Amino acid sequence: MEFINVTLDLLMGFGKTVLIFCIVLILSLPLGLLVTFGSMSKIKILKEIVRKIVWIIRGTPLLLQVIIVYYGPGLWLNLSIRNFRFGAVIIAFVINYACYFSEIYRGGIESIAKGQYEAGYVLGLSKSETFFKIIFPQVFKRILPAISNEIITLVKDTSLARVIAMEELIQAAEEIMATNGILWPLLYTGVFYLFFSAILTKIFEKLENSLNYYK
Template sequence: MSFEYFISILKPMLTGAQMTLLLFFITIVVSVPLGFVVMLAQKSAFKPLSWLAHTFVYVMRGTPLLLQLIVVCFGLPVLPGIGEYLVLDRFTAASIAFILNYAAYFAEIFRGGVLAIDKGQYEAARVLGLNKFQTLIKIVIPQMFRIALPSLANESITLMKDTALIYAVAVPELLHYAQTAVNRDLNFFPFVVAGAIYLLLTAILTFIFKLLERKFSFE
């Protein structure tokens, strides 16, 4: 395998990796706070809101992400009456599907983190005269984040790998360029290069989360 061939397939795959990273960062930046909001809605005393949040999480976690991608990309535009207003470019539609899906998973991670906090913490907050908002900001969120961090790391790594699914809705990401090279050259090597790039990205992500876990474990 010549070095020139390696460079020729690497350049387009790095272009695809930019799309992969863009989808990853958009999903993380939006779905993490949205997941937190959904978690709060699940715990709301207003039953219709709580039911709606639980239903959202159940549907998003109970159906395949690939199916959700297909529905958002191809299903919404054919809805009677409103479909014409829901026609989105493929990347935007894929981003919406990923955000909704991962918001549901992050909501469950955050809910688990909140449930792991000792109830005595809430009693201590009341003794100190903290209201519900102050308790949430000063007591709940810091401990919840520390508890949930390993699960957040695992889910983020899964997200990095799941970005390959947008290949199924014709968004040109890393796997798309690898498949194109394989079909053109009848050579399996581009898939090896794509796998190496995914491994590098997940290794960097794992390193970042290890640093975060080390930082919060000593606070």
């Protein structure tokens, strides 16, 4: 099979990979912050429940979570949802990544001195103004390296989607392998992942530098 054809086939799979990546990121970053608020809540029961959920999600393989979300509705609820592959992947990934992000957020938020909050309060700022105008920008700067680490992991984790036969990059390569009896397209996928993470690394570098204007 020709190199060009393989590349084009893989690009189709890569498109799905990028799509999963983008949707998961856009949804899980803000959801993670909500999870953080839950895990830091003064309402004890809420805090306990959220922390237990985070523990379960972080303590089990993402692969398993994808399977449970995909087969669960049919198995336990007798629900059959058409074309649920993509939806299942997004749901499982968003929940998983939100939990990981929430722990990074929490670490960042807890590292900010109490005096920064109090400085906001004595100026008559509300709690949310204090958080979003004073605390969060500082948190963001501190956690950016950890977040970018996690995001680059997400690039590669998208390949787990193939466990429920979702057509992403690796799945596309495996199909070519099966029909043509050649191995190299699978190895070739590595180049796509490398290329994608190279771009992300560059973006995060820029972002980190742009926040270096203060200490």
